[in-house]
Amino acid sequence: MARKAPTIRDVALRAGVSVATASNVVNGNRPVGEESRSKVLEAVAALGYRLNRAASSLRGARSRLIGMVVPDIANVFFGELVRDVEELAEKDGYDLLLVTTSEDPAIERRRIEALVSRRIDGLLVVPSRDDTVAALLNGPDGAFLPPTVLIDRGDPSPGLDTVAADCGAGGYAATRHLIGLGHRDVAVLAHTTQLKNITARVDGYRRALRDCGLDGRERICVGGHSLDTLRGAVELELHRADPPTAIFALTNISALAAIKAARGLGLDIPGDVSIIGFDDFDWMLALRPYLTTVAQPIGDFAACSWRRLIDRINGEGEPPGLRIELPCILKVRESTGPARMRLKTAAAP
Amino acid sequence: MARKAPTIRDVALRAGVSVATASNVVNGNRPVGEESRSKVLEAVAALGYRLNRAASSLRGARSRLIGMVVPDIANVFFGELVRDVEELAEKDGYDLLLVTTSEDPAIERRRIEALVSRRIDGLLVVPSRDDTVAALLNGPDGAFLPPTVLIDRGDPSPGLDTVAADCGAGGYAATRHLIGLGHRDVAVLAHTTQLKNITARVDGYRRALRDCGLDGRERICVGGHSLDTLRGAVELELHRADPPTAIFALTNISALAAIKAARGLGLDIPGDVSIIGFDDFDWMLALRPYLTTVAQPIGDFAACSWRRLIDRINGEGEPPGLRIELPCILKVRESTGPARMRLKTAAAP
DNA sequence: TTGAAAGCGCTAACAC
DNA sequence: GTGTTAGCGCTTTCAA
Numbered sequence: 001m002a003r004k005a006p007t008i009r010d011v012a013l014r015a016g017v018s019v020a021t022a023s024n025v026v027n028g029n030r031p032v033g034e035e036s037r038s039k040v041l042e043a044v045a046a047l048g049y050r051l052n053r054a055a056s057s058l059r060g061a062r063s064r065l066i067g068m069v070v071p072d073i074a075n076v077f078f079g080e081l082v083r084d085v086e087e088l089a090e091k092d093g094y095d096l097l098l099v100t101t102s103e104d105p106a107i108e109r110r111r112i113e114a115l116v117s118r119r120i121d122g123l124l125v126v127p128s129r130d131d132t133v134a135a136l137l138n139g140p141d142g143a144f145l146p147p148t149v150l151i152d153r154g155d156p157s158p159g160l161d162t163v164a165a166d167c168g169a170g171g172y173a174a175t176r177h178l179i180g181l182g183h184r185d186v187a188v189l190a191h192t193t194q195l196k197n198i199t200a201r202v203d204g205y206r207r208a209l210r211d212c213g214l215d216g217r218e219r220i221c222v223g224g225h226s227l228d229t230l231r232g233a234v235e236l237e238l239h240r241a242d243p244p245t246a247i248f249a250l251t252n253i254s255a256l257a258a259i260k261a262a263r264g265l266g267l268d269i270p271g272d273v274s275i276i277g278f279d280d281f282d283w284m285l286a287l288r289p290y291l292t293t294v295a296q297p298i299g300d301f302a303a304c305s306w307r308r309l310i311d312r313i314n315g316e317g318e319p320p321g322l323r324i325e326l327p328c329i330l331k332v333r334e335s336t337g338p339a340r341m342r343l344k345t346a347a348a349p
Numbered sequence: 350m351a352r353k354a355p356t357i358r359d360v361a362l363r364a365g366v367s368v369a370t371a372s373n374v375v376n377g378n379r380p381v382g383e384e385s386r387s388k389v390l391e392a393v394a395a396l397g398y399r400l401n402r403a404a405s406s407l408r409g410a411r412s413r414l415i416g417m418v419v420p421d422i423a424n425v426f427f428g429e430l431v432r433d434v435e436e437l438a439e440k441d442g443y444d445l446l447l448v449t450t451s452e453d454p455a456i457e458r459r460r461i462e463a464l465v466s467r468r469i470d471g472l473l474v475v476p477s478r479d480d481t482v483a484a485l486l487n488g489p490d491g492a493f494l495p496p497t498v499l500i501d502r503g504d505p506s507p508g509l510d511t512v513a514a515d516c517g518a519g520g521y522a523a524t525r526h527l528i529g530l531g532h533r534d535v536a537v538l539a540h541t542t543q544l545k546n547i548t549a550r551v552d553g554y555r556r557a558l559r560d561c562g563l564d565g566r567e568r569i570c571v572g573g574h575s576l577d578t579l580r581g582a583v584e585l586e587l588h589r590a591d592p593p594t595a596i597f598a599l600t601n602i603s604a605l606a607a608i609k610a611a612r613g614l615g616l617d618i619p620g621d622v623s624i625i626g627f628d629d630f631d632w633m634l635a636l637r638p639y640l641t642t643v644a645q646p647i648g649d650f651a652a653c654s655w656r657r658l659i660d661r662i663n664g665e666g667e668p669p670g671l672r673i674e675l676p677c678i679l680k681v682r683e684s685t686g687p688a689r690m691r692l693k694t695a696a697a698p
Numbered sequence: 699t700t701g702a703a704a705g706c707g708c709t710a711a712c713a714c
Numbered sequence: 715g716t717g718t719t720a721g722c723g724c725t726t727t728c729a730a
Contacts, residue, residue: 007706017716017717018717019718020710023708023709024709030715033716036715050462051466051707052407052466052708054468055407055722056708058407068447072432073435074428074431076428079422082447087449090449095463098431098435099445100436113399114444116399117400117402118402118403118444119403227631259636260634281632282576282605287608287637288636289636291636356724357723366700366701367700368724369701370701372725372726373700373725376725385699400724404722405723406706407707407725409706409725
């Protein structure tokens with residue numbers, strides 16, 4: 001426990017070579033003779049030598065550290081994203097510095113600055129607002145961001161790449177599905193209208209209504225980030241004189257909220273209200289009714305953003321500013337069904 | 350973008366003091382005169398100076414980096430744990446290096462070594478086996494682990510602290526609940542029997558059976574880590590000539606698997622089979638039937654392990670080797686009900 | 699209370 | 715292909 005960790009110098013000494021050679025063997029930067037190489041390797045093994053990355057990154061080399069920023073790691077959506085990214089990162093020899101923002105731009109800013117002071121090689125962020133990272137990039141500070149890729153959210157911006165789903169198409173498909181089932185009163189449940197990926201879903205919904213001659217029948221509920229406030233918003237909508245016959249929930253948490261609200265009011269799903277969600281997780285396929293949903297390709301988010309990030313770090317590929325949109329898939333299950341002609345009035349609580 | 354980041358030297362220069370003084374102001378290690386202090390602070394602000402942690406940790410100071418190791422960050426249980434820990438960490442000025450093991454000891458070992466080579470100040474791990482970290486700590490390598498706290502799993506071991514739930518009591522309570530409902534054929538669904546926290550739940554189950562004179566009626570299914578294999582194990586059990594009337598699923602994923610298996614066989618919950626799960630997440634309270642479950646205090650896991658880790662890092666508190674057990678809470682909901690006298694035979698698929 | 703100076707372990711020139 | 719050396723930015727003796 002007390003033994004000091006061996007340094008590259010110890011390795012070189014034991015192998016009878018110079019530190020430069022030892023270093024070159026360890027991180028394969030330049031070719032090394034066969035004999036020296038094996039002697040160094042032997043010394044590394046014998047001494048249990050482990051590279052001190054703090055030192056190497058100080059010296060100017062890559063830190064092999066990637067910062068990852070998500071609003072809430074306990075949300076399965078971000079959980080899966082981080083898991084997939086971490087797997088990719090480990091394959092490429094990077095470690096992940098994980099940071100959480102609680103959807104708060106001030107915290108986000110502080111956390112990103114902390115990451116930058118760690119000399120991260122790249123940054124992957126699901127921003128709390130569409131413009132926060134661009135603001136940082138071009139801020140008065142001249143904040144020194146490494147190659148950065150935004151995921152799921154964020155405006156296109158010169159220095160930034162974005163990987164996201166084609167939310168417009170997703171919203172459109174979901175709404176068409178509902179209209180096809182005979183629904184004419186479809187409410188949308190959003191947690192916010194500040195995020196373009198959410199408003200794109202709403203736009204898809206609007207477009208579908210319009211295409212079907214249902215203009216002016218829009219019902220948009222905004223419920224905030226928490227399950228409880230979202231639920232409250234749905235209850236309000238369901239208590240109206242003319243409640244919707246279907247609810248399109250724009251996130252997985254919103255879907256949970258819509259379901260709980262309907263349950264709480266004693267409404268049958270999909271008998272009284274159809275519900276369609278966003279994202280696709282295991283629980284949606286377990287308890288009844290199985291949830292109809294618009295699935296986003298999380299694995300592809302991870303793969304595309306990682307590829308792009310590494311290219312940028314290596315100075316390869318196209319210059320920054322790309323936007324990559326991936327398709328969503330509508331999964332029709334049990335929570336959506338034919339519209340009732342007249343929905344029974346929800347009893348007052 | 351091209352401007353080089355200012356160093357402590359730049360700050361000292363602009364403030365007209367020595368680098369030592371500047372350093373002392375920045376991280377408050379030693380008292381500094383009022384005048385110097387304000388000049389330094391001014392310079393820091395003006396230059397937008399940010400401490401280079403790679404350099405300071407190289408020089409021997411704390412890295413303020415904590416390694417966190419979990420089997421799968423996409424599992425909500427670990428997701429919540431990491432979220433809670435991250436929040437605590439940020440408050441104390443630490444960053445989290447997150448690493449995932451896929452329940453594989455070899456990967457775990459490799460990933461922990463990567464963390465150690467980052468000179469982390471402390472390590473929080475949910476190990477893939479109870480003895481992996483202890484092996485690392487006492488290994489021939491003399492692997493140089495910083496203060497380490499195990500969470501949820503892990504044998505008590507001299508150099509290691511452990512924070513976990515009182516799984517024996519949890520298993521006991523769940524089983525008593527079922528027996529109280531008249532069940533005499535209760536199957537337990539475990540993903541593994543290699544982990545003590547799981548076998549403790551099984552022991553609680555056994556103890557409850559014994560206390561009720563149901564010795565010898567144990568049914569223990571082991572289903573592996575994936576939802577599909579777990580489900581297969583349950584189906585097998587449910588297809589027996591004398592299927593169980595209740596299933597006690599030992600993790601949240603097992604619960605999902607049990608539910609899907611029952612559904613697939615057309616069994617009503619809890620009419621045909623009662624199901625009780627472990628852990629408590631939002632989805633369990635949304636779709637029907639609401640799941641009866643044994644909740645673990647994840648927030649307390651985070652708080653206790655963090656407190657302990659920080660104390661160890663600061664050399665305070667008791668010497669390592671502690672085991673802290675936190676109580677579980679039984680939440681009775683809809684998925685458990687009275688036992689049927691005779692369960693209808695499950696139709697072959 | 700402050701400053702000067704010595705490295706922490708490593709990599710990148712640059713020489714051989 | 716290999717060795718020598720000069721720092722990277724910082725904290726920390728040690729002296730003043």
